[in-house]
Amino acid sequence: MSNHDLILSVPAPARPWRERLGSAVPLLVLGPSLVASLVYVFVFTGWTLYISLSNSSLLPSYDFVGLENYASLWANRRWNIAYNNLFLFSGFYIVGSMAVGLLLAILIDQRVRGEAVWRTIFLYPLAVSFIVTGTVWSWLYNPTDGIQAMVRGLGWTNFSFALASDRHHAIYAVIITGVWQSSGFAMALFLAGLRSVDSDLVKAAQIDGASTFRIYRKVLLPTIAPIFLAVAVIQIQFAIKTFDLVAALTKGGPGISTTFPAIYVYDLMFQRGQIGEGAAAAIMMLAALAVVLVPYSFWVVWRRRKEAGHG
Amino acid sequence: MVDAALDRSLDHRAATVTARRHLLTRLVIYGLLVVFAAIYLVPLLVVVLNSFRDQQEIARNGLISLPRSFRLEAWSQAWSTYCIGGTCEGMQRNFYNSLKMTIPATIISTTVGAMNGYILSKWRFKGSEALFTLMLLGVFIPGQISLMPWAFILGNLGLSNSTYGLIVIHVIQGISFTTLFCRNYYVSIPDDLIKAARIDGAGFWRIFRKIILPLSSPILIVTVIWQFTGIWNEYLFGVVFTSGQQQPITAALVALTASGTNVRAYDVMSAAVLIGALPPLLIYLFGGKYFVRGLTQGAIK
Numbered sequence: 080m081s082n083h084d085l086i087l088s089v090p091a092p093a094r095p096w097r098e099r100l101g102s103a104v105p106l107l108v109l110g111p112s113l114v115a116s117l118v119y120v121f122v123f124t125g126w127t128l129y130i131s132l133s134n135s136s137l138l139p140s141y142d143f144v145g146l147e148n149y150a151s152l153w154a155n156r157r158w159n160i161a162y163n164n165l166f167l168f169s170g171f172y173i174v175g176s177m178a179v180g181l182l183l184a185i186l187i188d189q190r191v192r193g194e195a196v197w198r199t200i201f202l203y204p205l206a207v208s209f210i211v212t213g214t215v216w217s218w219l220y221n222p223t224d225g226i227q228a229m230v231r232g233l234g235w236t237n238f239s240f241a242l243a244s245d246r247h248h249a250i251y252a253v254i255i256t257g258v259w260q261s262s263g264f265a266m267a268l269f270l271a272g273l274r275s276v277d278s279d280l281v282k283a284a285q286i287d288g289a290s291t292f293r294i295y296r297k298v299l300l301p302t303i304a305p306i307f308l309a310v311a312v313i314q315i316q317f318a319i320k321t322f323d324l325v326a327a328l329t330k331g332g333p334g335i336s337t338t339f340p341a342i343y344v345y346d347l348m349f350q351r352g353q354i355g356e357g358a359a360a361a362i363m364m365l366a367a368l369a370v371v372l373v374p375y376s377f378w379v380v381w382r383r384r385k386e387a388g389h390g
Numbered sequence: 391m392v393d394a395a396l397d398r399s400l401d402h403r404a405a406t407v408t409a410r411r412h413l414l415t416r417l418v419i420y421g422l423l424v425v426f427a428a429i430y431l432v433p434l435l436v437v438v439l440n441s442f443r444d445q446q447e448i449a450r451n452g453l454i455s456l457p458r459s460f461r462l463e464a465w466s467q468a469w470s471t472y473c474i475g476g477t478c479e480g481m482q483r484n485f486y487n488s489l490k491m492t493i494p495a496t497i498i499s500t501t502v503g504a505m506n507g508y509i510l511s512k513w514r515f516k517g518s519e520a521l522f523t524l525m526l527l528g529v530f531i532p533g534q535i536s537l538m539p540w541a542f543i544l545g546n547l548g549l550s551n552s553t554y555g556l557i558v559i560h561v562i563q564g565i566s567f568t569t570l571f572c573r574n575y576y577v578s579i580p581d582d583l584i585k586a587a588r589i590d591g592a593g594f595w596r597i598f599r600k601i602i603l604p605l606s607s608p609i610l611i612v613t614v615i616w617q618f619t620g621i622w623n624e625y626l627f628g629v630v631f632t633s634g635q636q637q638p639i640t641a642a643l644v645a646l647t648a649s650g651t652n653v654r655a656y657d658v659m660s661a662a663v664l665i666g667a668l669p670p671l672l673i674y675l676f677g678g679k680y681f682v683r684g685l686t687q688g689a690i691k
Contacts, residue, residue: 104593104594104595105509105513105515105594106515108505108594109505109506109509109510112502112505112569113506113521113525115562115565116524116525116528116562116565116566117524117525119531119536119562119563119566120525120527120531120566121524122539123531123535123536123539123540124531124535126538127535127536127537127538127539130538139538139542179426182422183423183426186419186426187423189419191419191420191423197427198682199678200430200431201426201427201430202674202682203430203434203671203674203678205674206619206667206670206673206678207670207671208622208623208624208666208667208670210640210643210644211623211643211663211667214643214644214647214659214663215433215663216433218436218656219433219436219453219454221453224448224453224654224656225452225453225454226454228452229452229453229454229455232451232452232455259429259430271682316530319532320532320534322533322534322625323623323626326625326629327625327647330648340534341534341626344534344537345534345626345630348538354538357538358538360534361532361535361537362535364532364535365531365532365535368530
């Protein structure tokens, strides 16, 4: 109705100055937030980069000291543990949430009853913060009050489940909780992908007598391959930025066993007043992200070009 | 004749085998779904039940057990009287802080994102694609990179330890996301529609109001849900740039659970956790359907 109005409306004769002003409106509207975003991306990153090369301690200073902060960062055992944890966590977390997410998506895709209910159940953790999830799971992992206590109460008295309080395995407690939180998100994207596959492809395979398993392996999953990559890239970002989950779940402990780069940056900057080294650690986080995202964005651009070329 | 009968009985047997296999597959499917649903629901159930149980009973029977008591006091304590770090006002102030932070930041960043998306898709100019790509980088920057610059800027603006400071941060940080979402969605609106309107003399604002906005609800829902839950659930900036009574609810929750006296007050903490989780959960329950649909329609490409 409103579109109709618009098309029928008679244009007022535009005066030249108004026209000129009119063509500037988009730029004027876009300008402020564009500048703010670019400052956020480039000035902030450059600023932190510069601080990482300075001898800032409690307050920022701009005396250039080269790579000293990086050297002392990498000489620190806790940082090395943190960086190792990041890789261990990212690997298991991404594979875990994608595996669970894919399984759930395929299960739901079998024309089950009450699809919306299942979907809601698997997806609700996405709405909840890592703080809430981490807090609640820290209770469940607590040996005297949580899962261990419950199973022992049922009669299995030497049952042991103290994942989060054991320094060798606490990282797996973080991984399990992370997978619990985010596999629903992977499920939603996979399910949407499966539904978007041309149904003629599936029908053709069915006529050829292919089993359901074979149809998934040979037709459906290869078709949604780009979704695997997209899910992985989104999850990697969560993994590298992981701060809240660990802060609420293990606080980096027991000892320093579940320290993550994000936790370490926070400690250096705001607990110990070593801003320079903290900035260096933050830059290393950005570097880890770039290692993943730069190749991915090139791949996306390459694929778009290819598709455009074919179209 | 005999052959035919044999055929039919073979058919019949094959059919029962298929039917049995089918039944088995269905059982496995539903069995797995139920197991996973239990894994997803139990933590929620545990928190909900414990928020109504008596603390002594929790201490005696553990967190995961059927409730044998029922009381509402934990909720009122968590809301208004429980002590966090010396102040005994419960979570209410932090809850309001989070609301005061999340609602304006969501509205502003969504509005700006819609305008940006509209311009970057329908009023392209030389270099606008390149600018869009540069803006997009903001999606990937980890918060840790911006901590020092924000500390400096908020300090100079006199906004440290205030909800307004957090609003500024979340708006600037959110613009990359909201612009990305809206731009990718608006690209699919046919340009001819815009061209026709321009020929008829409609200007920038009029086209936005009469053509773009009426078509926007799917993407605006996605953007609002994304921003609201993201900002409500954010912890890093909250804990770094505010303290005590100015803290948003996530930071207060961590302070509350860490302020461990001798006995962990699981009943109050459970209620507090639920108070902190409720707003995004409600938004998700009412809007989740549209969220998933919108997300897969265009937001993530």
